[in-house]
Amino acid sequence: MSQTLSGAAVVAHGGGPTQVINASLAGVIEERRRCPEITALYGARHGIVGVLADDFLDLDQQDAELVARIARTPGSALGSCRRKVTSADFERILAVFRAHNVRYFFYNGGNDSMDTALRMARLAAETGYELRVIGIPKTIDNDLAETDHCPGYGSAARFIACALRDIGADIRELPARVTVVEVMGRNAGWLVAATALARQEAEDAPHLIYVPEHPISAEQFLADVDAVYRRLGQAVIAVCEGQTDDKGEPFGADMVAADGFQHRLTGNLAHVLAQLINKRLKLRARSEKPGLLGRSSMAFLSETDYQEALMCGREAVRAAVAGFTDVMVTLVREPGESYRAATGLAPLEKVANAERRLPLGWVHPSGHDVMPEFLGYAAPLAGEIQPRPRLRQVSVPASLATP
Amino acid sequence: MSQTLSGAAVVAHGGGPTQVINASLAGVIEERRRCPEITALYGARHGIVGVLADDFLDLDQQDAELVARIARTPGSALGSCRRKVTSADFERILAVFRAHNVRYFFYNGGNDSMDTALRMARLAAETGYELRVIGIPKTIDNDLAETDHCPGYGSAARFIACALRDIGADIRELPARVTVVEVMGRNAGWLVAATALARQEAEDAPHLIYVPEHPISAEQFLADVDAVYRRLGQAVIAVCEGQTDDKGEPFGADMVAADGFQHRLTGNLAHVLAQLINKRLKLRARSEKPGLLGRSSMAFLSETDYQEALMCGREAVRAAVAGFTDVMVTLVREPGESYRAATGLAPLEKVANAERRLPLGWVHPSGHDVMPEFLGYAAPLAGEIQPRPRLRQVSVPASLATP
Numbered sequence: 001m002s003q004t005l006s007g008a009a010v011v012a013h014g015g016g017p018t019q020v021i022n023a024s025l026a027g028v029i030e031e032r033r034r035c036p037e038i039t040a041l042y043g044a045r046h047g048i049v050g051v052l053a054d055d056f057l058d059l060d061q062q063d064a065e066l067v068a069r070i071a072r073t074p075g076s077a078l079g080s081c082r083r084k085v086t087s088a089d090f091e092r093i094l095a096v097f098r099a100h101n102v103r104y105f106f107y108n109g110g111n112d113s114m115d116t117a118l119r120m121a122r123l124a125a126e127t128g129y130e131l132r133v134i135g136i137p138k139t140i141d142n143d144l145a146e147t148d149h150c151p152g153y154g155s156a157a158r159f160i161a162c163a164l165r166d167i168g169a170d171i172r173e174l175p176a177r178v179t180v181v182e183v184m185g186r187n188a189g190w191l192v193a194a195t196a197l198a199r200q201e202a203e204d205a206p207h208l209i210y211v212p213e214h215p216i217s218a219e220q221f222l223a224d225v226d227a228v229y230r231r232l233g234q235a236v237i238a239v240c241e242g243q244t245d246d247k248g249e250p251f252g253a254d255m256v257a258a259d260g261f262q263h264r265l266t267g268n269l270a271h272v273l274a275q276l277i278n279k280r281l282k283l284r285a286r287s288e289k290p291g292l293l294g295r296s297s298m299a300f301l302s303e304t305d306y307q308e309a310l311m312c313g314r315e316a317v318r319a320a321v322a323g324f325t326d327v328m329v330t331l332v333r334e335p336g337e338s339y340r341a342a343t344g345l346a347p348l349e350k351v352a353n354a355e356r357r358l359p360l361g362w363v364h365p366s367g368h369d370v371m372p373e374f375l376g377y378a379a380p381l382a383g384e385i386q387p388r389p390r391l392r393q394v395s396v397p398a399s400l401a402t403p
Numbered sequence: 404m405s406q407t408l409s410g411a412a413v414v415a416h417g418g419g420p421t422q423v424i425n426a427s428l429a430g431v432i433e434e435r436r437r438c439p440e441i442t443a444l445y446g447a448r449h450g451i452v453g454v455l456a457d458d459f460l461d462l463d464q465q466d467a468e469l470v471a472r473i474a475r476t477p478g479s480a481l482g483s484c485r486r487k488v489t490s491a492d493f494e495r496i497l498a499v500f501r502a503h504n505v506r507y508f509f510y511n512g513g514n515d516s517m518d519t520a521l522r523m524a525r526l527a528a529e530t531g532y533e534l535r536v537i538g539i540p541k542t543i544d545n546d547l548a549e550t551d552h553c554p555g556y557g558s559a560a561r562f563i564a565c566a567l568r569d570i571g572a573d574i575r576e577l578p579a580r581v582t583v584v585e586v587m588g589r590n591a592g593w594l595v596a597a598t599a600l601a602r603q604e605a606e607d608a609p610h611l612i613y614v615p616e617h618p619i620s621a622e623q624f625l626a627d628v629d630a631v632y633r634r635l636g637q638a639v640i641a642v643c644e645g646q647t648d649d650k651g652e653p654f655g656a657d658m659v660a661a662d663g664f665q666h667r668l669t670g671n672l673a674h675v676l677a678q679l680i681n682k683r684l685k686l687r688a689r690s691e692k693p694g695l696l697g698r699s700s701m702a703f704l705s706e707t708d709y710q711e712a713l714m715c716g717r718e719a720v721r722a723a724v725a726g727f728t729d730v731m732v733t734l735v736r737e738p739g740e741s742y743r744a745a746t747g748l749a750p751l752e753k754v755a756n757a758e759r760r761l762p763l764g765w766v767h768p769s770g771h772d773v774m775p776e777f778l779g780y781a782a783p784l785a786g787e788i789q790p791r792p793r794l795r796q797v798s799v800p801a802s803l804a805t806p
Contacts, residue, residue, distance in 0.1 A: 017573055042799050046576065056799035069792045075572030077794050082578060099802035163696055169478030170420055170699035173449065175485060179695075271671060288694045292582075293566055296573035298789065299702040386701065389472040391480050396445050396459035399502035 003323060005130060006037050007103025011059070012044035012051060013080040014109030014116065015139070018152030019159075019301050020309035024108050024136050025078065026071035027313020029059050035321045038104060046079035047109075048116065051093050056100075071310065074155075074296045085116050090123045097124075097131065104132050104320045108313075110139040110150075114328055115352035121326045134316040135328030135348055138309075140295045142190035145354035146346035147330035151312055152295070154305030154381035156184070157194035159294050160238075161385050164198035167288055168205025168236050169388055178225060178235045178277050178285035181206070182270035184294050185240045189213050189358040191294070192240040193370045194378050200387050205236035208368045210243050210251070213358045216367050217246045218276070224368050226281055241269060302383040308341060315343040339380035406726060408533060409440050410506025414462070415447035415454060416483040417512030417519065418542070421555025422562075422704050423712035427511050427539050428481065429474035430716020432462050438724045441507060449482035450512075451519065454496050459503075475709065477558075477699045488519050493526045500527075500534065507535050507723045511716075513542035513553075517731055518755035524729045537719040538731030538751055541712075543698045545593035548757035549749035550733035554715055555698070557708030557784035559587070560597035562697050563641075564788050567601035570691055571608025571639050572791055581628060581638045581680050581688035584609070585673035587697050588643045592616050592761040594697070595643040596773045597781050603790050608639035611771040613646050613654070616761045619770050620649045621679070627771050629684055644672055705786045711744060718746040742783035 011028050013021060025043070032041045043057040044050035057078065070077050083089075097105070107117040114135045124131035137144050140156035160183055171177050185191035189211025196209055207228045210216060228235040243251035251269060270287035277285040312329045319327065327345040334340040362374040414431050416424060428446070435444045446460040447453035460481065473480050486492075500508070510520040517538045527534035540547050543559035563586055574580050588594035592614025599612055610631045613619060631638040646654035654672060673690035680688040715732045722730065730748040737743040765777040 013576075017576070040799075043794070046578070049578075054801040054803050057794060058797045058799050059794075061797040062795055066792055066795070070794060073572070073791050074569060075791070076576040079576035096803055100799070162702065163700070166477060166699040166701055167695050169476070170695050173416075173420065173479040173482035175449070175452075268671075268674060271674070288696070289692055290694075290696060291691045292570050292573050293691070293693060293696070296569040297566070298569055298791075299565065388476050388478070388701075389469055391446070391460060391462075391473065392465055392469070394461045394464040396443075396461050396503070398457040400457050400499055 004037050005103050005132065006039060007101045008040040008042060009038045009104035009106065010042045010044055010051065010056070010097070010102050011106040011108065012047045013076045013078050014047050014107060014113030015080060015082060016295060017074060017076040017080060018138055018140050018295050019074040019155035019297070020151050020305050021108065021138055022073055022077045023071045023306050023309035024138060024151060024313035026067050027310040028106055028317055029062065029067050031314040031317035035317060037321060042100065042102070043078045047081040048083050048085055048089070048093070049081040050079065051096055052089060054096050072301060072306065074298055085119070090120060093120060094123060094127065094129060098129065103130060106134050106136055106316050106320070108136040108138045110141070111144060111351070111353050111355060114144070114348055118326065118348040118352045121348065132320045132325040133348070134320050134324065135351065136312050136316045137328060137330065140191060141185050141188050143186065143188040143355050143357065145351050145356045146328070148333040148341060149331055149381055151305060151309035153190060154302035154383070155300055156191055156294050157197065157378055157382040158302045158385070159297050159300035160191055160290065161194055161197035161382055162300060163290050164195040164206050164236070164238060165385060165388065168198060171234060171236060172205070178229060178237070178274070178283050180237045180239060180270040180273045180277070180285065180287045182287065182289040183238055183240050185242060187212050187242040187355065187357065189240055192238050193358055193362070193374055194382060195238040196370045196375060197379060197382055197385050203232055206238040207232065207235050208237040209370060210239045210368060211358055211363055212240050212242045212244055213360055214363045214367045215244045215246050215248065216251070218251065220367070221251070222277065222280055225277055229281070229283060239270065239273065243269070302381065304381055304383055311343055319345055407440050408506050408535065409442060410504045411443040411445060412441045412507035412509065413445045413447055413454065413459070413500070413505050414509040414511065415450045416479045416481050417450050417510060417516030418483060418485060419698060420477060420479040420483060421541055421543050421698050422477040422558035422700070423554050423708050424511065424541055425476055425480045426474045426709050426712035427541065427554060427716035429470050430713040431509055431720055432465065432470050434717040434720035438720060440724060445503065445505070446481045450484040451486050451488055451492070451496070452484040453482065454499055455492055457499050474713065475704060477701055488522070493523060496523060497526055497530065497532060501532060506533060509537050509539055509719050509723070511539040511541045513544070514547060514754070514756050514758060517547070517751055521729065521751040521755045524751065535723045535728040536751070537723050537727065538754065539715050539719045540731055540733065543594065544588050544591050546589070546591040546758050546760065548754050548759045549731070551736040551744060552734055552784055554708060554712035556593060557705035557786070558703055559594055559697050560600065560781055560785040561705045561788070562700050562703035563594055563598055563693065564600035564785055565703060566693050567598040567609050567639070567641060568788060568791065571601060574637060574639060575608070581632060581640070581677070581686050583640045583642060583673040583676045583680070583688065583690045585690065585692040586641055586643050588645060590615050590645040590758065590760065592643055595641050596761055596765070596777055597785060598641040599773045599778060600782060600785055600788050606635060609641040610635065610638050611640040612773060613642045613771060614761055614766055615643050615645045615647055616763055617766045617770045618647045618649050618651065619654070621654065623770070624654070625680070625683055628680055632684070632686060642673065642676065646672070705784065707784055707786055714746055722748055
């Protein structure tokens with residue numbers, strides 16, 4: 001550890017962007033200025049695709065003020081990709097790195113990207129090419145192992161909590177309705193669980209929250225919706241795109257078969273569930289799918305998430321220069337009353353391809369809500385959700401007998 | 404005109420809420436405090452349904468500071484409804500008004516609501532009951548006649564322009580994709596046209612914009628998508644929920660039939676179009692439907708829209724007290740370099756059930772874009788759309804021959 005290694009550095013993005021992906025990039029760019037052993041900083045255009053194509057942006061030619069502005073905007077400033085990297089690709093990457101004397105590789109991504117980083121590190125080690133590989137976590141799904149949470153999650157949680165607050169308020173004052181909102185998160189319930197942050201009062205939306213960690217039968221789902229509707233005269237339901245039923249099938253698949261629907265469930269779950277509610281419970285139901293806005297909406301940056309993403313970028317450079325390799329930067333929640341997090345490091349091999357799901361202890365035994373412990377976990381990451389003021393409910397005495 | 408009429412006032416919401424519906428309510432509540440001839444101000448709970456049920460909130464019992472906060476939040480603070488009002492309903496409303504000595508009726512809504520207001524005014528006149536009826540415009544669709552634009556439109560335009568900017572940036576840096584975004588607006592293209600405000604540079608999203616005022620064949624649509632994709636390697640398409648094809652059928656209906664899709668188009672247009680693009684052009688396509696967030700998202704309030712909605716509420720009270728009736732408050736754009744609007748009044752009978760669509764002169768002859776004149780119209784209503792900074796595109800010289 002800690003011996004000086006002189007050479008260029010490459011930073012690359014993998015997978016879908018987040019609201020704070022460019023904050024981590026800014027952290028790398030900033031910190032690199034303090035490290036003379038890093039002789040140049042290259043940004044791979046479109047992630048690994050750019051590395052393979054020898055296509056790099058010169059990140060030392062960027063104005064600090066511009067970088068600071070870009071840091072607060074979502075969408076990958078470098079470009080990204082979803083390429084599955086082959087053995088031949090790894091060889092090519094190594095050749096490109098050798099040609100540019102790249103000795104530092106910062107890879108900002110999720111589970112797949114951490115696997116790519118690990119394999120790259122191993123190939124370099126096998127061939128005796130000294131390369132320090134550091135993963136920077138990034139995913140709105142919050143499903144990376146070894147870290148308290150992931151940069152990107154807090155802002156996406158903020159977006160979806162505000163969305164449920166706003167959709168809930170829109171619908172609350174309209175006639176009886178059922179609305180199903182589909183939330184991202186793949187197989188992990190972290191994001192859909194965050195919709196609970198939308199509630200200010202007990203009967204606020206969402207009235208039902210389903211997480212994929214707790215599979216549920218479609219019949220139970222319909223019974224839950226029916227019960228809420230009978231009690232409140234409406235129901236707002238948050239469901240994760242990756243929800244499964246008690247047979248491990250996509251949520252509602254059996255109902256779809258039974259009812260002869262032709263729809264593909266993927267990419268359309270909320271719509272299908274709304275139709276099922278309509279058909280089986282005879283209730284007016286519609287669906288909402290905020291979709292890509294959940295990870296790209298500039299207006300919902302969580303300040304905590306932003307600061308931590310920046311911190312992870314900086315820490316990646318510091319760790320590499322200090323001699324670390326084959327690790328991912330993590331966020332470690334510090335004990336105490338008020339929220340604080342520091343960075344840590346975890347071996348890439350513990351992170352690569354692992355998937356961290358919502359602890360079952362944070363799912364309400366009913367299977368359609370989250371426990372207060374989860375709210376304590378998620379609230380500081382999303383930041384304060386501005387409450388909606390309501391009129392004082394002072395009624396005018398009726399002047400006529402009811403018709 | 405102008406004789407003093409002493410009595411209570413009722414304010415009610417009709418139809419779906421907007422981001423600034425409560426600003427107009429706040430304008431009514433504020434201005435009423437200056438009018439002693441209005442003896443009380445009642446808010447109908449859930450619109451006409453509340454009037455029929457003799458269910459009113461006492462709006463004189465609301466704290467001014469609370470009202471000012473509510474003014475900036477979307478979702479109807481009073482509650483709304485979509486009830487078709489029957490003849491028996493009108494009689495009942497009149498009975499309730501008589502019993503409370505209601506002499507002022509402020510109805511905040513769209514075309515249907517203005518028709519209801521007009522019929523209410525006529526019934527009162529026929530039966531010799533003195534009632535002043537004033538419409539306050541409210542619709543994100545911007546399709547009310549006799550007004551330059553409608554409160555609610557500016558904020559919804561702001562939302563959808565920011566959404567296209569953010570979705571565009573998210574997708575721009577990912578591999579080749581086609582994305583279809585479905586935009587509200589019913590049969591009017593005002594909102595989908597506002598997606599053009601998202602563009603900062605020539606090739607920014609949206610690359611294709613379709614408005615229902617310009618019907619287009621599905622074959623032409625596919626040809627347009629194909630051309631954009633060939634040029635840019637991607638395509639972001641904005642289409643109005645009410646788009647029709649050259650036969651007057653819902654957009655894509657003929658393609659759906661030809662391809663044997665079972666989907667209902669309504670409520671699912673973007674999804675169906677993405678599948679058609681996938682099937683016919685063999686391109687990876689997905690869909691986005693921001694849905695209710697377009698009219699309910701607290702974060703996208705346009706300051707101009709807010710101020711004008713407030714102004715319309717105030718003007719309604721002033722006009723009523725001055726003796727006007729059977730009119731709707733309008734917004735009149737003042738001539739000159741910088742944007743300014745004043746209020747005016749238009750007869751309800753010219754507004755009721757009329758639908759004002761996007762002028763065809765503001766649609767680009769290609770049928771898939773808008774003209775600069777539209778941007779000049781819409782930009783001040785939506786307010787400044789924060790641009791996305793981009794990295795300087797300084798490339799690192801390649802060190803290897805391309806593989």
